[in-house]
Amino acid sequence: MRQFGPFCLDVDDRRLSRGRDTVELPARYLDVLILLVKSDGALVTKDQFMDEVWRGVPVTDEALTQAIRTLRKALGDSAGAPRFIKTVPKHGYRFIAPLSETIPAAETPARTTTPVREGIIRQTSAGIVGALLAGALVGLLYGFAGAAQAVGGGAVSLLLVIVLVSAFSAGAAGAGIALGIMLSRAIRSQGWQWLVAGGALGGTTLGAFGNMIGKDAFRLLFGHAVGPFAGAMEGFVVGGAAGLAFFVMQKQVRYSLGLTAFIGAASGLIVALLEGHMMAGSLQTLITAFPSSQFRLDSLGQMLGEPGFGPNGRAVTFTLEGATFISALVKAMHHAVRCDGTDQLQ
Incomplete structure (x- = not known):
């Protein structure tokens, strides 16, 4: 053959x-x-x-x-x-x-592909790594934007904190979404709808849990209730989009990486239109809750002709986040699937 x-x-x-x-x-x-x-x-x-x-x-x-x-x-x-x-x-x-x-x-020798359980763990881990990298890149962007407006020193520390927070948040979201996609793929190897459903379910579950923990942590530690973070709705939209993007990548259609980025960008824009929160929106929530914070995203809004971080800034940053996150997550999972020799399950 x-x-x-x-x-x-x-x-x-x-x-x-x-x-x-x-x-x-x-x-x-x-x-x-x-x-x-x-x-x-x-x-x-x-x-x-x-x-x-x-x-x-x-x-x-x-x-x-x-x-x-x-x-x-x-x-x-x-x-x-x-x-x-x-x-x-x-x-x-x-x-x-x-x-x-x-x-x-x-x-064919008795073992030519990675066993299902080991494959799910390896492929999910790859997705987490991709999500961490995407979060770090986004964190660098927001960190530089915020550090440029910091006064009284501490700009480098502020940059590192934002990068770490962004990377950790993206990694956690990526874990839920990647696991949902890989489990649905193992159960139902055929059909894009199962990948979309798996990603959406994983994103919703992690998003709801993370939102609850985040709110309770600030309330218990600082005695201060904060506004909404990215949660179940955002996880549902981005997770479903990641499942669809993974299907496109697995099918190896022409310009699949570009289509993956487009799907991710569209998911971010949908979240913005639904008045949800991505990373930038969650950071803005903290800025509102703690007005004395030196971190500001106003410069991003000003680049788009806004006095602060407004609707235009949200739309652009959410779109960028979606494209970066889903591209890195899906590309990493796709690479792991090919290395494990299970890409033909699709």
């Missing part, structure tokens, strides 16, 4: 598959693909196609063109930016994707 990209071609069984799904192709078009793959990157001329696929049956060049067009559509390829089949003008076609041999299922 020959492996290229997410596809596997079993020449003997005459079967093209992607993961567990069979890619249906007409017999003649499958012959064209087999001939291209067997060429190992060498040019296959039009005459070779006519001799070995159509076996002397008189057909026009349009038949070959239609076969190549159908194959490209099935593989998600294009003539303008080929990843698999490249046109050699006036001569023929060349298969350009890297090829590797795969072991048939009957010959």
Whole structure:
């Protein structure tokens, strides 16, 4: 069997598959693909196609063109930016994707993939690491913005505190969302809706728990009730978006990383429109509760023409947070899944 990209071609069984799904192709078009793959990157001329696929049956060049067009559509390829089949003008076609041999299922060693429980732990941990990195990046942005307005020294300490708080908060949220996605994937490996539901449930649970702990901590430690933090609603929206983004990344569609960032940005904007709270909103809640704090986000709002941190600042920062968080979380989980050899479950 020959492996290229997410596809596997079993020449003997005459079967093209992607993961567990069979890619249906007409017999003649499958012959064209087999001939291209067997060429190992060498040019296959039009005459070779006519001799070995159509076996002397008189057909026009349009038949070959239609076969190549159908194959490209099935593989998600294009003539303008080929990843698999490249046109050699006036001569023929060349298969350009890297090829590797795969072991048939009957010959596969007893352990070729990571066990389910170990895989869930490893993949969830990868998601947490991605979320921590995203939180640290966002914390650096807000920390520099706040430290620039600090008076009386302590700017470096303020920066470090904001980075740590942001990273820890993102890591906790990432733990719930990643675990929800991985558990739903283990239970129901097919269907994007299960990944969305798992991410939303994990985000909602962690968000509600974190919101409750945060409020109680400030009330018990400082005797001061604070306004709302990011909680269940935000976890539901961002978690569901992360599940959808993970599905897109696993399917390896074109521009999947860009689509992942777009989905994340959209989730952040939805939270802003629903008047929810992301990291910036939660920090602003603390600023309001403790007016003597040296930390301020006003400079971010002023960059957008606002006197302070207003609706425009919330929309922009929430969108940025969503894109950064989901991109890092999903990319890290996707990498772990591929390393564990379980990406074909999708």
